[in-house]
Amino acid sequence: MKFKDKVVLVTGGATGIGRAMCLQFAREGAAVIVNYSKSKDRAKEVVDLIDAMGGQAVEIQADVSRDRQARQLIDQAVARFNRLDILINNAGWTRFIPHDELDALSEEILEKTWSVTVKAPIYCTRAAVPHLREYGAGAVINITSSAAYTAMGSSIIYCAAKAALASITKSLARTLAPEIRVNAIAPGFVDTGFVNWTPEVLAQLQKKTRLGRSIIAEDIADAAVFLAADANASTGQTILVDGGVVALGPNA
Numbered sequence: 001m002k003f004k005d006k007v008v009l010v011t012g013g014a015t016g017i018g019r020a021m022c023l024q025f026a027r028e029g030a031a032v033i034v035n036y037s038k039s040k041d042r043a044k045e046v047v048d049l050i051d052a053m054g055g056q057a058v059e060i061q062a063d064v065s066r067d068r069q070a071r072q073l074i075d076q077a078v079a080r081f082n083r084l085d086i087l088i089n090n091a092g093w094t095r096f097i098p099h100d101e102l103d104a105l106s107e108e109i110l111e112k113t114w115s116v117t118v119k120a121p122i123y124c125t126r127a128a129v130p131h132l133r134e135y136g137a138g139a140v141i142n143i144t145s146s147a148a149y150t151a152m153g154s155s156i157i158y159c160a161a162k163a164a165l166a167s168i169t170k171s172l173a174r175t176l177a178p179e180i181r182v183n184a185i186a187p188g189f190v191d192t193g194f195v196n197w198t199p200e201v202l203a204q205l206q207k208k209t210r211l212g213r214s215i216i217a218e219d220i221a222d223a224a225v226f227l228a229a230d231a232n233a234s235t236g237q238t239i240l241v242d243g244g245v246v247a248l249g250p251n252a
Ligand SMILES: NC(=O)c1ccc[n+]([C@@H]2O[C@H](COP(=O)([O-])OP(=O)(O)OC[C@H]3O[C@@H](n4cnc5c(N)ncnc54)[C@H](OP(=O)(O)O)[C@@H]3O)[C@@H](O)[C@H]2O)c1
Pocket: 011, 012, 013, 014, 015, 016, 017, 018, 035, 036, 037, 038, 039, 040, 062, 063, 064, 065, 090, 091, 092, 093, 116, 143, 144, 145, 146, 186, 187, 188, 189, 190, 191, 192, 193, 194
């Protein structure tokens, strides 16, 4: 077990990629904090699954785009398990706005996409730093997107916000070294229902990658385990988990 006696917090851990990461870290022995903002039942379901496999988990509600709630989340997590070793900034929010529809980028969409994607990881990370530092081997993993590389994605602001998070990953890696490693994972398309794609765009996205299959949430979870447990000489890095699409182009 790679994470025996370790504690991981996954923001947005109730659904999709976050859920897969919670289960994978639990399988590797970690105690898991499953954060959610709205999906209470889904969060409880993840906790029950981890309980059933003999692990330890708790669900904690917090809107991580609010500084005070992010701080309370970290406080409650540490109060529950006495330590925090790994923080995964996974929570995300977006709306599908075709890039040529500039007027459809409302103030609300601009603000919410930026707050959840960029501000929340800063809020959670700075609140977690004293705890991640305590044993000299903390890890932060930010979930960015292949959209940060291609500027193609659900909206212009989503692409920009994920690129900002990639930059923040490097800044924090430099600032928090050597006690805390900060890395990122940039997933390609994963069919989690995250985006309100039109059926036509969804069909395009579901086309096979160079690997002959779609990317699934468990692929992202495997990369997260690698970064947290094995990549001890890596910090400030982003791993693309997209079936080679950014590096090689789509499988036309
Ligand atoms: N699916 C893809 O194709 C893809 C590709 C690249 C990157 N990503 C990234 O992967 C991450 C996970 O997305 P997903 O695909 O797994 O979609 P998802 O199932 O919709 O997950 C998004 C999660 O974020 C949580 N969340 C949203 N706002 C929050 C807030 N203010 N506070 C706390 N939690 C909040 C949601 O929790 P509640 O329901 O409780 O609000 C939900 O569990 C996101 O960062 C996304 O940008 C996804």
